[in-house]
Structure formats: C-alpha cells, structure tokens
Amino acid sequence: MRILWWFQELLVDLLGRSPRTHALLLAPGFERLRWWLGRRRAQRTVARTVRRVPAYRAFLAEQGVPARAAFADLPEADKRSYIARWSIPERCVGGRLPRRGVVVDESSGSTGTPTSWVRGPVERRASREVLRVGFLRHASPERPVFVINAFSLGAWATGMNVTAALTRVSTIKSTGPDRDKIINTMREFGPGYTYVITSYPPFLKGLLSDDRLDWSAYDVVCAFGGEGISEGMRDHILRRARKVVGAYGASDLEISIAVETEFTIALRRAIAADPALATALTRTDEYGVLPNIFQFNPYAYLIEENEAGELVVTITRPQNVDPRIRYNIHDRGHVLRMRDVLPVLRRFGLTEVLDERTLDLPLLLQYGRSDHSVDYNGAVVPPDGVRDAVAGDPELLAAVENHRVISYEDRAGDRRLHLALQLADGRVLADPDQAAHRLLAAMRRANRDFDNAIATCSPGTEPTVGVYPFRGGVFAGDGSKLKNEYVWILDAAGAEAAGIDEQVVSPRAA
Structure with a gap:
C-alpha cells in the first residue's frame, strides 16, 4: 500500500509540472475520487507530520491528544496557539529548515x-x-x-x-x-x-x-x-x-x-x-x-x-x-x-x-x-485596533464613548474604510482633526499591513475618521440595542442612508 501511495504522489508531482498535463488532474468526472483521495492523503500527511515535526508532536501532547488520534479528533491550530508558540525550525519537517530551495x-x-x-x-x-x-x-x-x-x-x-x-x-x-x-x-x-x-x-x-x-x-x-x-x-x-x-x-x-x-x-x-x-x-x-x-x-x-x-x-x-x-x-x-x-x-x-x-x-x-475584522486594500483592520489606539491616547481615552469600523462602497464603486468615534455625553475634542491624525498614526504604527495599505492606496480612497456626538450620526440607534456594533459593512445605498459624516484627514502624512 505504501508503494501505491508513493507512486500516486510521484504521478501527481510529474503531471503538475506542465500546464498541459496539470489539466488532467482537474478533468471533470472525478470529483468523488478526488474528494476521497484528498481525505486519505490528509490522513497520511497527518501521520507524517506527527512522526517528523517536533512542534506538532508537542502541540498534540500539550492538548492531551494521542499521536494516533482520528483526524476528526485532532485539535484546531491557529497563529496564536501554534505558530507563535514554536520556532520555524521546530515547525519544519525533521525539525530543521532546509538549506536550499526555501523562500x-x-x-x-x-x-x-x-x-x-x-x-x-x-x-x-x-x-x-x-x-x-x-x-x-x-x-x-x-x-x-x-x-x-x-x-x-x-x-x-x-x-x-x-x-x-x-x-x-x-x-x-x-x-x-x-x-x-x-x-x-x-x-x-x-x-x-x-x-x-x-x-x-x-x-x-x-x-x-x-x-x-x-x-x-x-x-x-x-x-x-x-x-x-x-x-x-x-x-x-x-x-x-x-x-x-x-x-x-x-x-x-x-x-x-x-x-x-x-x-x-x-x-x-x-x-x-x-x-x-x-x-x-x-x-x-x-x-x-x-x-x-x-x-x-x-x-x-x-x-x-x-x-x-x-x-x-x-x-x-x-x-x-x-x-x-x-x-x-x-x-x-x-x-x-x-x-x-x-x-x-x-x-x-x-x-x-x-x-x-x-x-x-x-x-x-x-x-x-x-472576528469581525474588515479588509482594506489587502490589510486586515480589526475593531480592536481602533480600541487600542484610543486607549493609548489620553485625550481620546477620556472623551470617546465607543467606536465603529465601517467598510462601505462609495458612489464610484470604491471600497472605503471609515473609522467612527462616538464622544461620551457632553464631551468634546479640542481639535478633532489632530485627534483623527493621531488615531491613524497610532494604528499605522501598530499594524504594518495597514500602514502599507494606506501608503499604496489609490488617491481619494484613503481611510477617513469621523468624530460624532453622543448618539449622533451613525451611532443614533445605539441606545436601543443590547450590544455594541463594532463593525458595519455597507453597500453604496446603505452608506448613503447611514449619512456617514466623513472628517477627512490626510493619512499619508499621519
């Protein structure tokens, strides 16, 4: 059986090297076979990973899962629980990074x-x-x-x-x-x-x-x-x-x-x-x-x-x-x-x-x-990023009641990002424009992908920051809801109906 699986991998590898022969691997009529073989292949890859990858063996042991556990019983991994816990060599086959051919x-x-x-x-x-x-x-x-x-x-x-x-x-x-x-x-x-x-x-x-x-x-x-x-x-x-x-x-x-x-x-x-x-x-x-x-x-x-x-x-x-x-x-x-x-x-x-x-x-x-993050020009922007930037600014921390990340489509069909800040009842900001600059600058320092997304975005599609009075603008209906809504995703009509009040800042210079 091992020889058959080895031959199968060799055949797939050879067919995949040419665009013309690769098309044979995706030929219609074999959906059920591909589905079944893929699951069998996954099981063999799991066995190989348990046997040869030190980090994955340690991960299973830490989760209390035996090395021979059924596929459905294997724990989920993510960046926090797996990637950040072990070094790159420990996560590689054989416990080391190959000397050649790696990008x-x-x-x-x-x-x-x-x-x-x-x-x-x-x-x-x-x-x-x-x-x-x-x-x-x-x-x-x-x-x-x-x-x-x-x-x-x-x-x-x-x-x-x-x-x-x-x-x-x-x-x-x-x-x-x-x-x-x-x-x-x-x-x-x-x-x-x-x-x-x-x-x-x-x-x-x-x-x-x-x-x-x-x-x-x-x-x-x-x-x-x-x-x-x-x-x-x-x-x-x-x-x-x-x-x-x-x-x-x-x-x-x-x-x-x-x-x-x-x-x-x-x-x-x-x-x-x-x-x-x-x-x-x-x-x-x-x-x-x-x-x-x-x-x-x-x-x-x-x-x-x-x-x-x-x-x-x-x-x-x-x-x-x-x-x-x-x-x-x-x-x-x-x-x-x-x-x-x-x-x-x-x-x-x-x-x-x-x-x-x-x-x-x-x-x-x-x-x-x-996690209700939104995408902006290829960057992931979570509402927690706004929260952390507000928390790190003494004036904003004292004045801001709530925040919301709004991803919307404008009339020209561009996907836009609007960061909305709701002021606490009776509070004001001395200079909303400067506060908006500080917010974006803090977010760019904390999130390099977001910084690059702003630096490379098309002119006129930069993120905007809006400062709203308590229960005003996009926050008008918040008092009637049990939970805060930290993310809105709107089409052009929805954005227009929401009356997004953009306080435009210059994020390229923030």
Missing part, C-alpha cells in the same frame, strides 16, 4: 508583529499551477502573456509569491502598486500581449480609470486577491478589462487555495439577484453579506467548517516544509459540493449558470473574518 516571505497581520513564512519548491509549484488555472487560462491564445504584479512588493507574502509562482510560465514585471510604472510599461511593450494585472481590487479600479492609456487597444485581464470584490466594482473594471477574476488564500497557508471561475462568478451574480436562491445555497441571511465564491481542489486542500462557522484548512500535500493541519485562519465560510449545488440550480432554471460549468470542483463560500 521566506512575511506578514504582519493586525498585530503589527512581523511573522515569517517558509515555502519549499513543491508548494511554490502548486501555487503556480493554481494561479495559472485561475488567471493565465484567460489569456488570448494568439497573444503571449505579460503579467504585471502590482501587489505590494518587498517581503510581503502575496507580492513575493505571485512573482515566484508566475515567472516560469509568463513574462512578468513586478512594479508594485505604481500606476505610472504600469502605464509606461504597457506603452513600452505595446498591445501585442495579454496583460494580466494582479493587485487588490481598489487599486485595479483606480488604474483602469486612468485615461492616460487607451485601454481599448489592450487585452487586459485583472486578477485580484487580498480582499473580496463587489459585483458593482467588477462591472466597473470590466468596462476596460476583458476579465476580472480573484483568488482566495492566506499568508498563514498559501496565497492560492481557491480561485474564481466563470461558473462561480455567474453563480454569485445569480445569488445576488435572487434572495430565494441565496437562502437555498448561502448564509447571507445570517451573516448579512454576499459570500465570495471560489472553487478548490479537494485533493490538495481538506476544508472543514467548525461549530463557530469558521473555515479549518488542512494542506494535504505531504511535501510542504512547514505543514498545516486543521489550521483555522478565522474566516467564516463553508463548502458546497457540486452534487448539492447542481440540483438547486436546475430547480431554479438557471441554465445560463450551468452552462458556465467547466470544472466539477467543490465550492468554497467565504463571508469575511469571524
């Missing part, structure tokens, strides 16, 4: 403390193939592919990994989020390519609104990650791009666990247009947001949902340098298999959605962060 990238998350992530050659190749399936397959056959990597560069996980993943399968230039460089590059190389531009949705929208380039002369595919997109923003970008597709991942895991396809985009639009369909397939009524919908390979990722509605991910690939077993990134979501989705679509008569199905891979529905 190190970094994330700071919402805590501001940098975390390094190590990735070996096999997992980098796997990320490349997922990105190819998600992005490069949209290129025109008669044109070579030119990738413009407009994610933030340096050690940040997404920017580094996109460059590493796509170098061997395309021409690529890593410009970072710099409009001038991108436009000059496209002028220099001309319209003979399919340009796949990768970045966060707000930057892509701003870039394709720039009239210095005749976009109609170019074949452009926009590929986004780091945060979700509204269908209104997708439509806005599609005025000048031929395709707009996204990928789902996390620096804790891998940058490309799942991808949008024509089918998932059509399904999401159908769900947005039909509340009955949304009720049948999603938890929009419960969470109050339209889910992002992706497809993933169950042979490579075993994705579960825990009792709190959070996604728990196991990377089934045994070759990873730093394995992840039942890892919780604290995103809300769930998985739907095609066998459950297709009958619903047929019942609703959605033949136009069914016609888009080319892959029978299961669906991943993601509703945002379970």
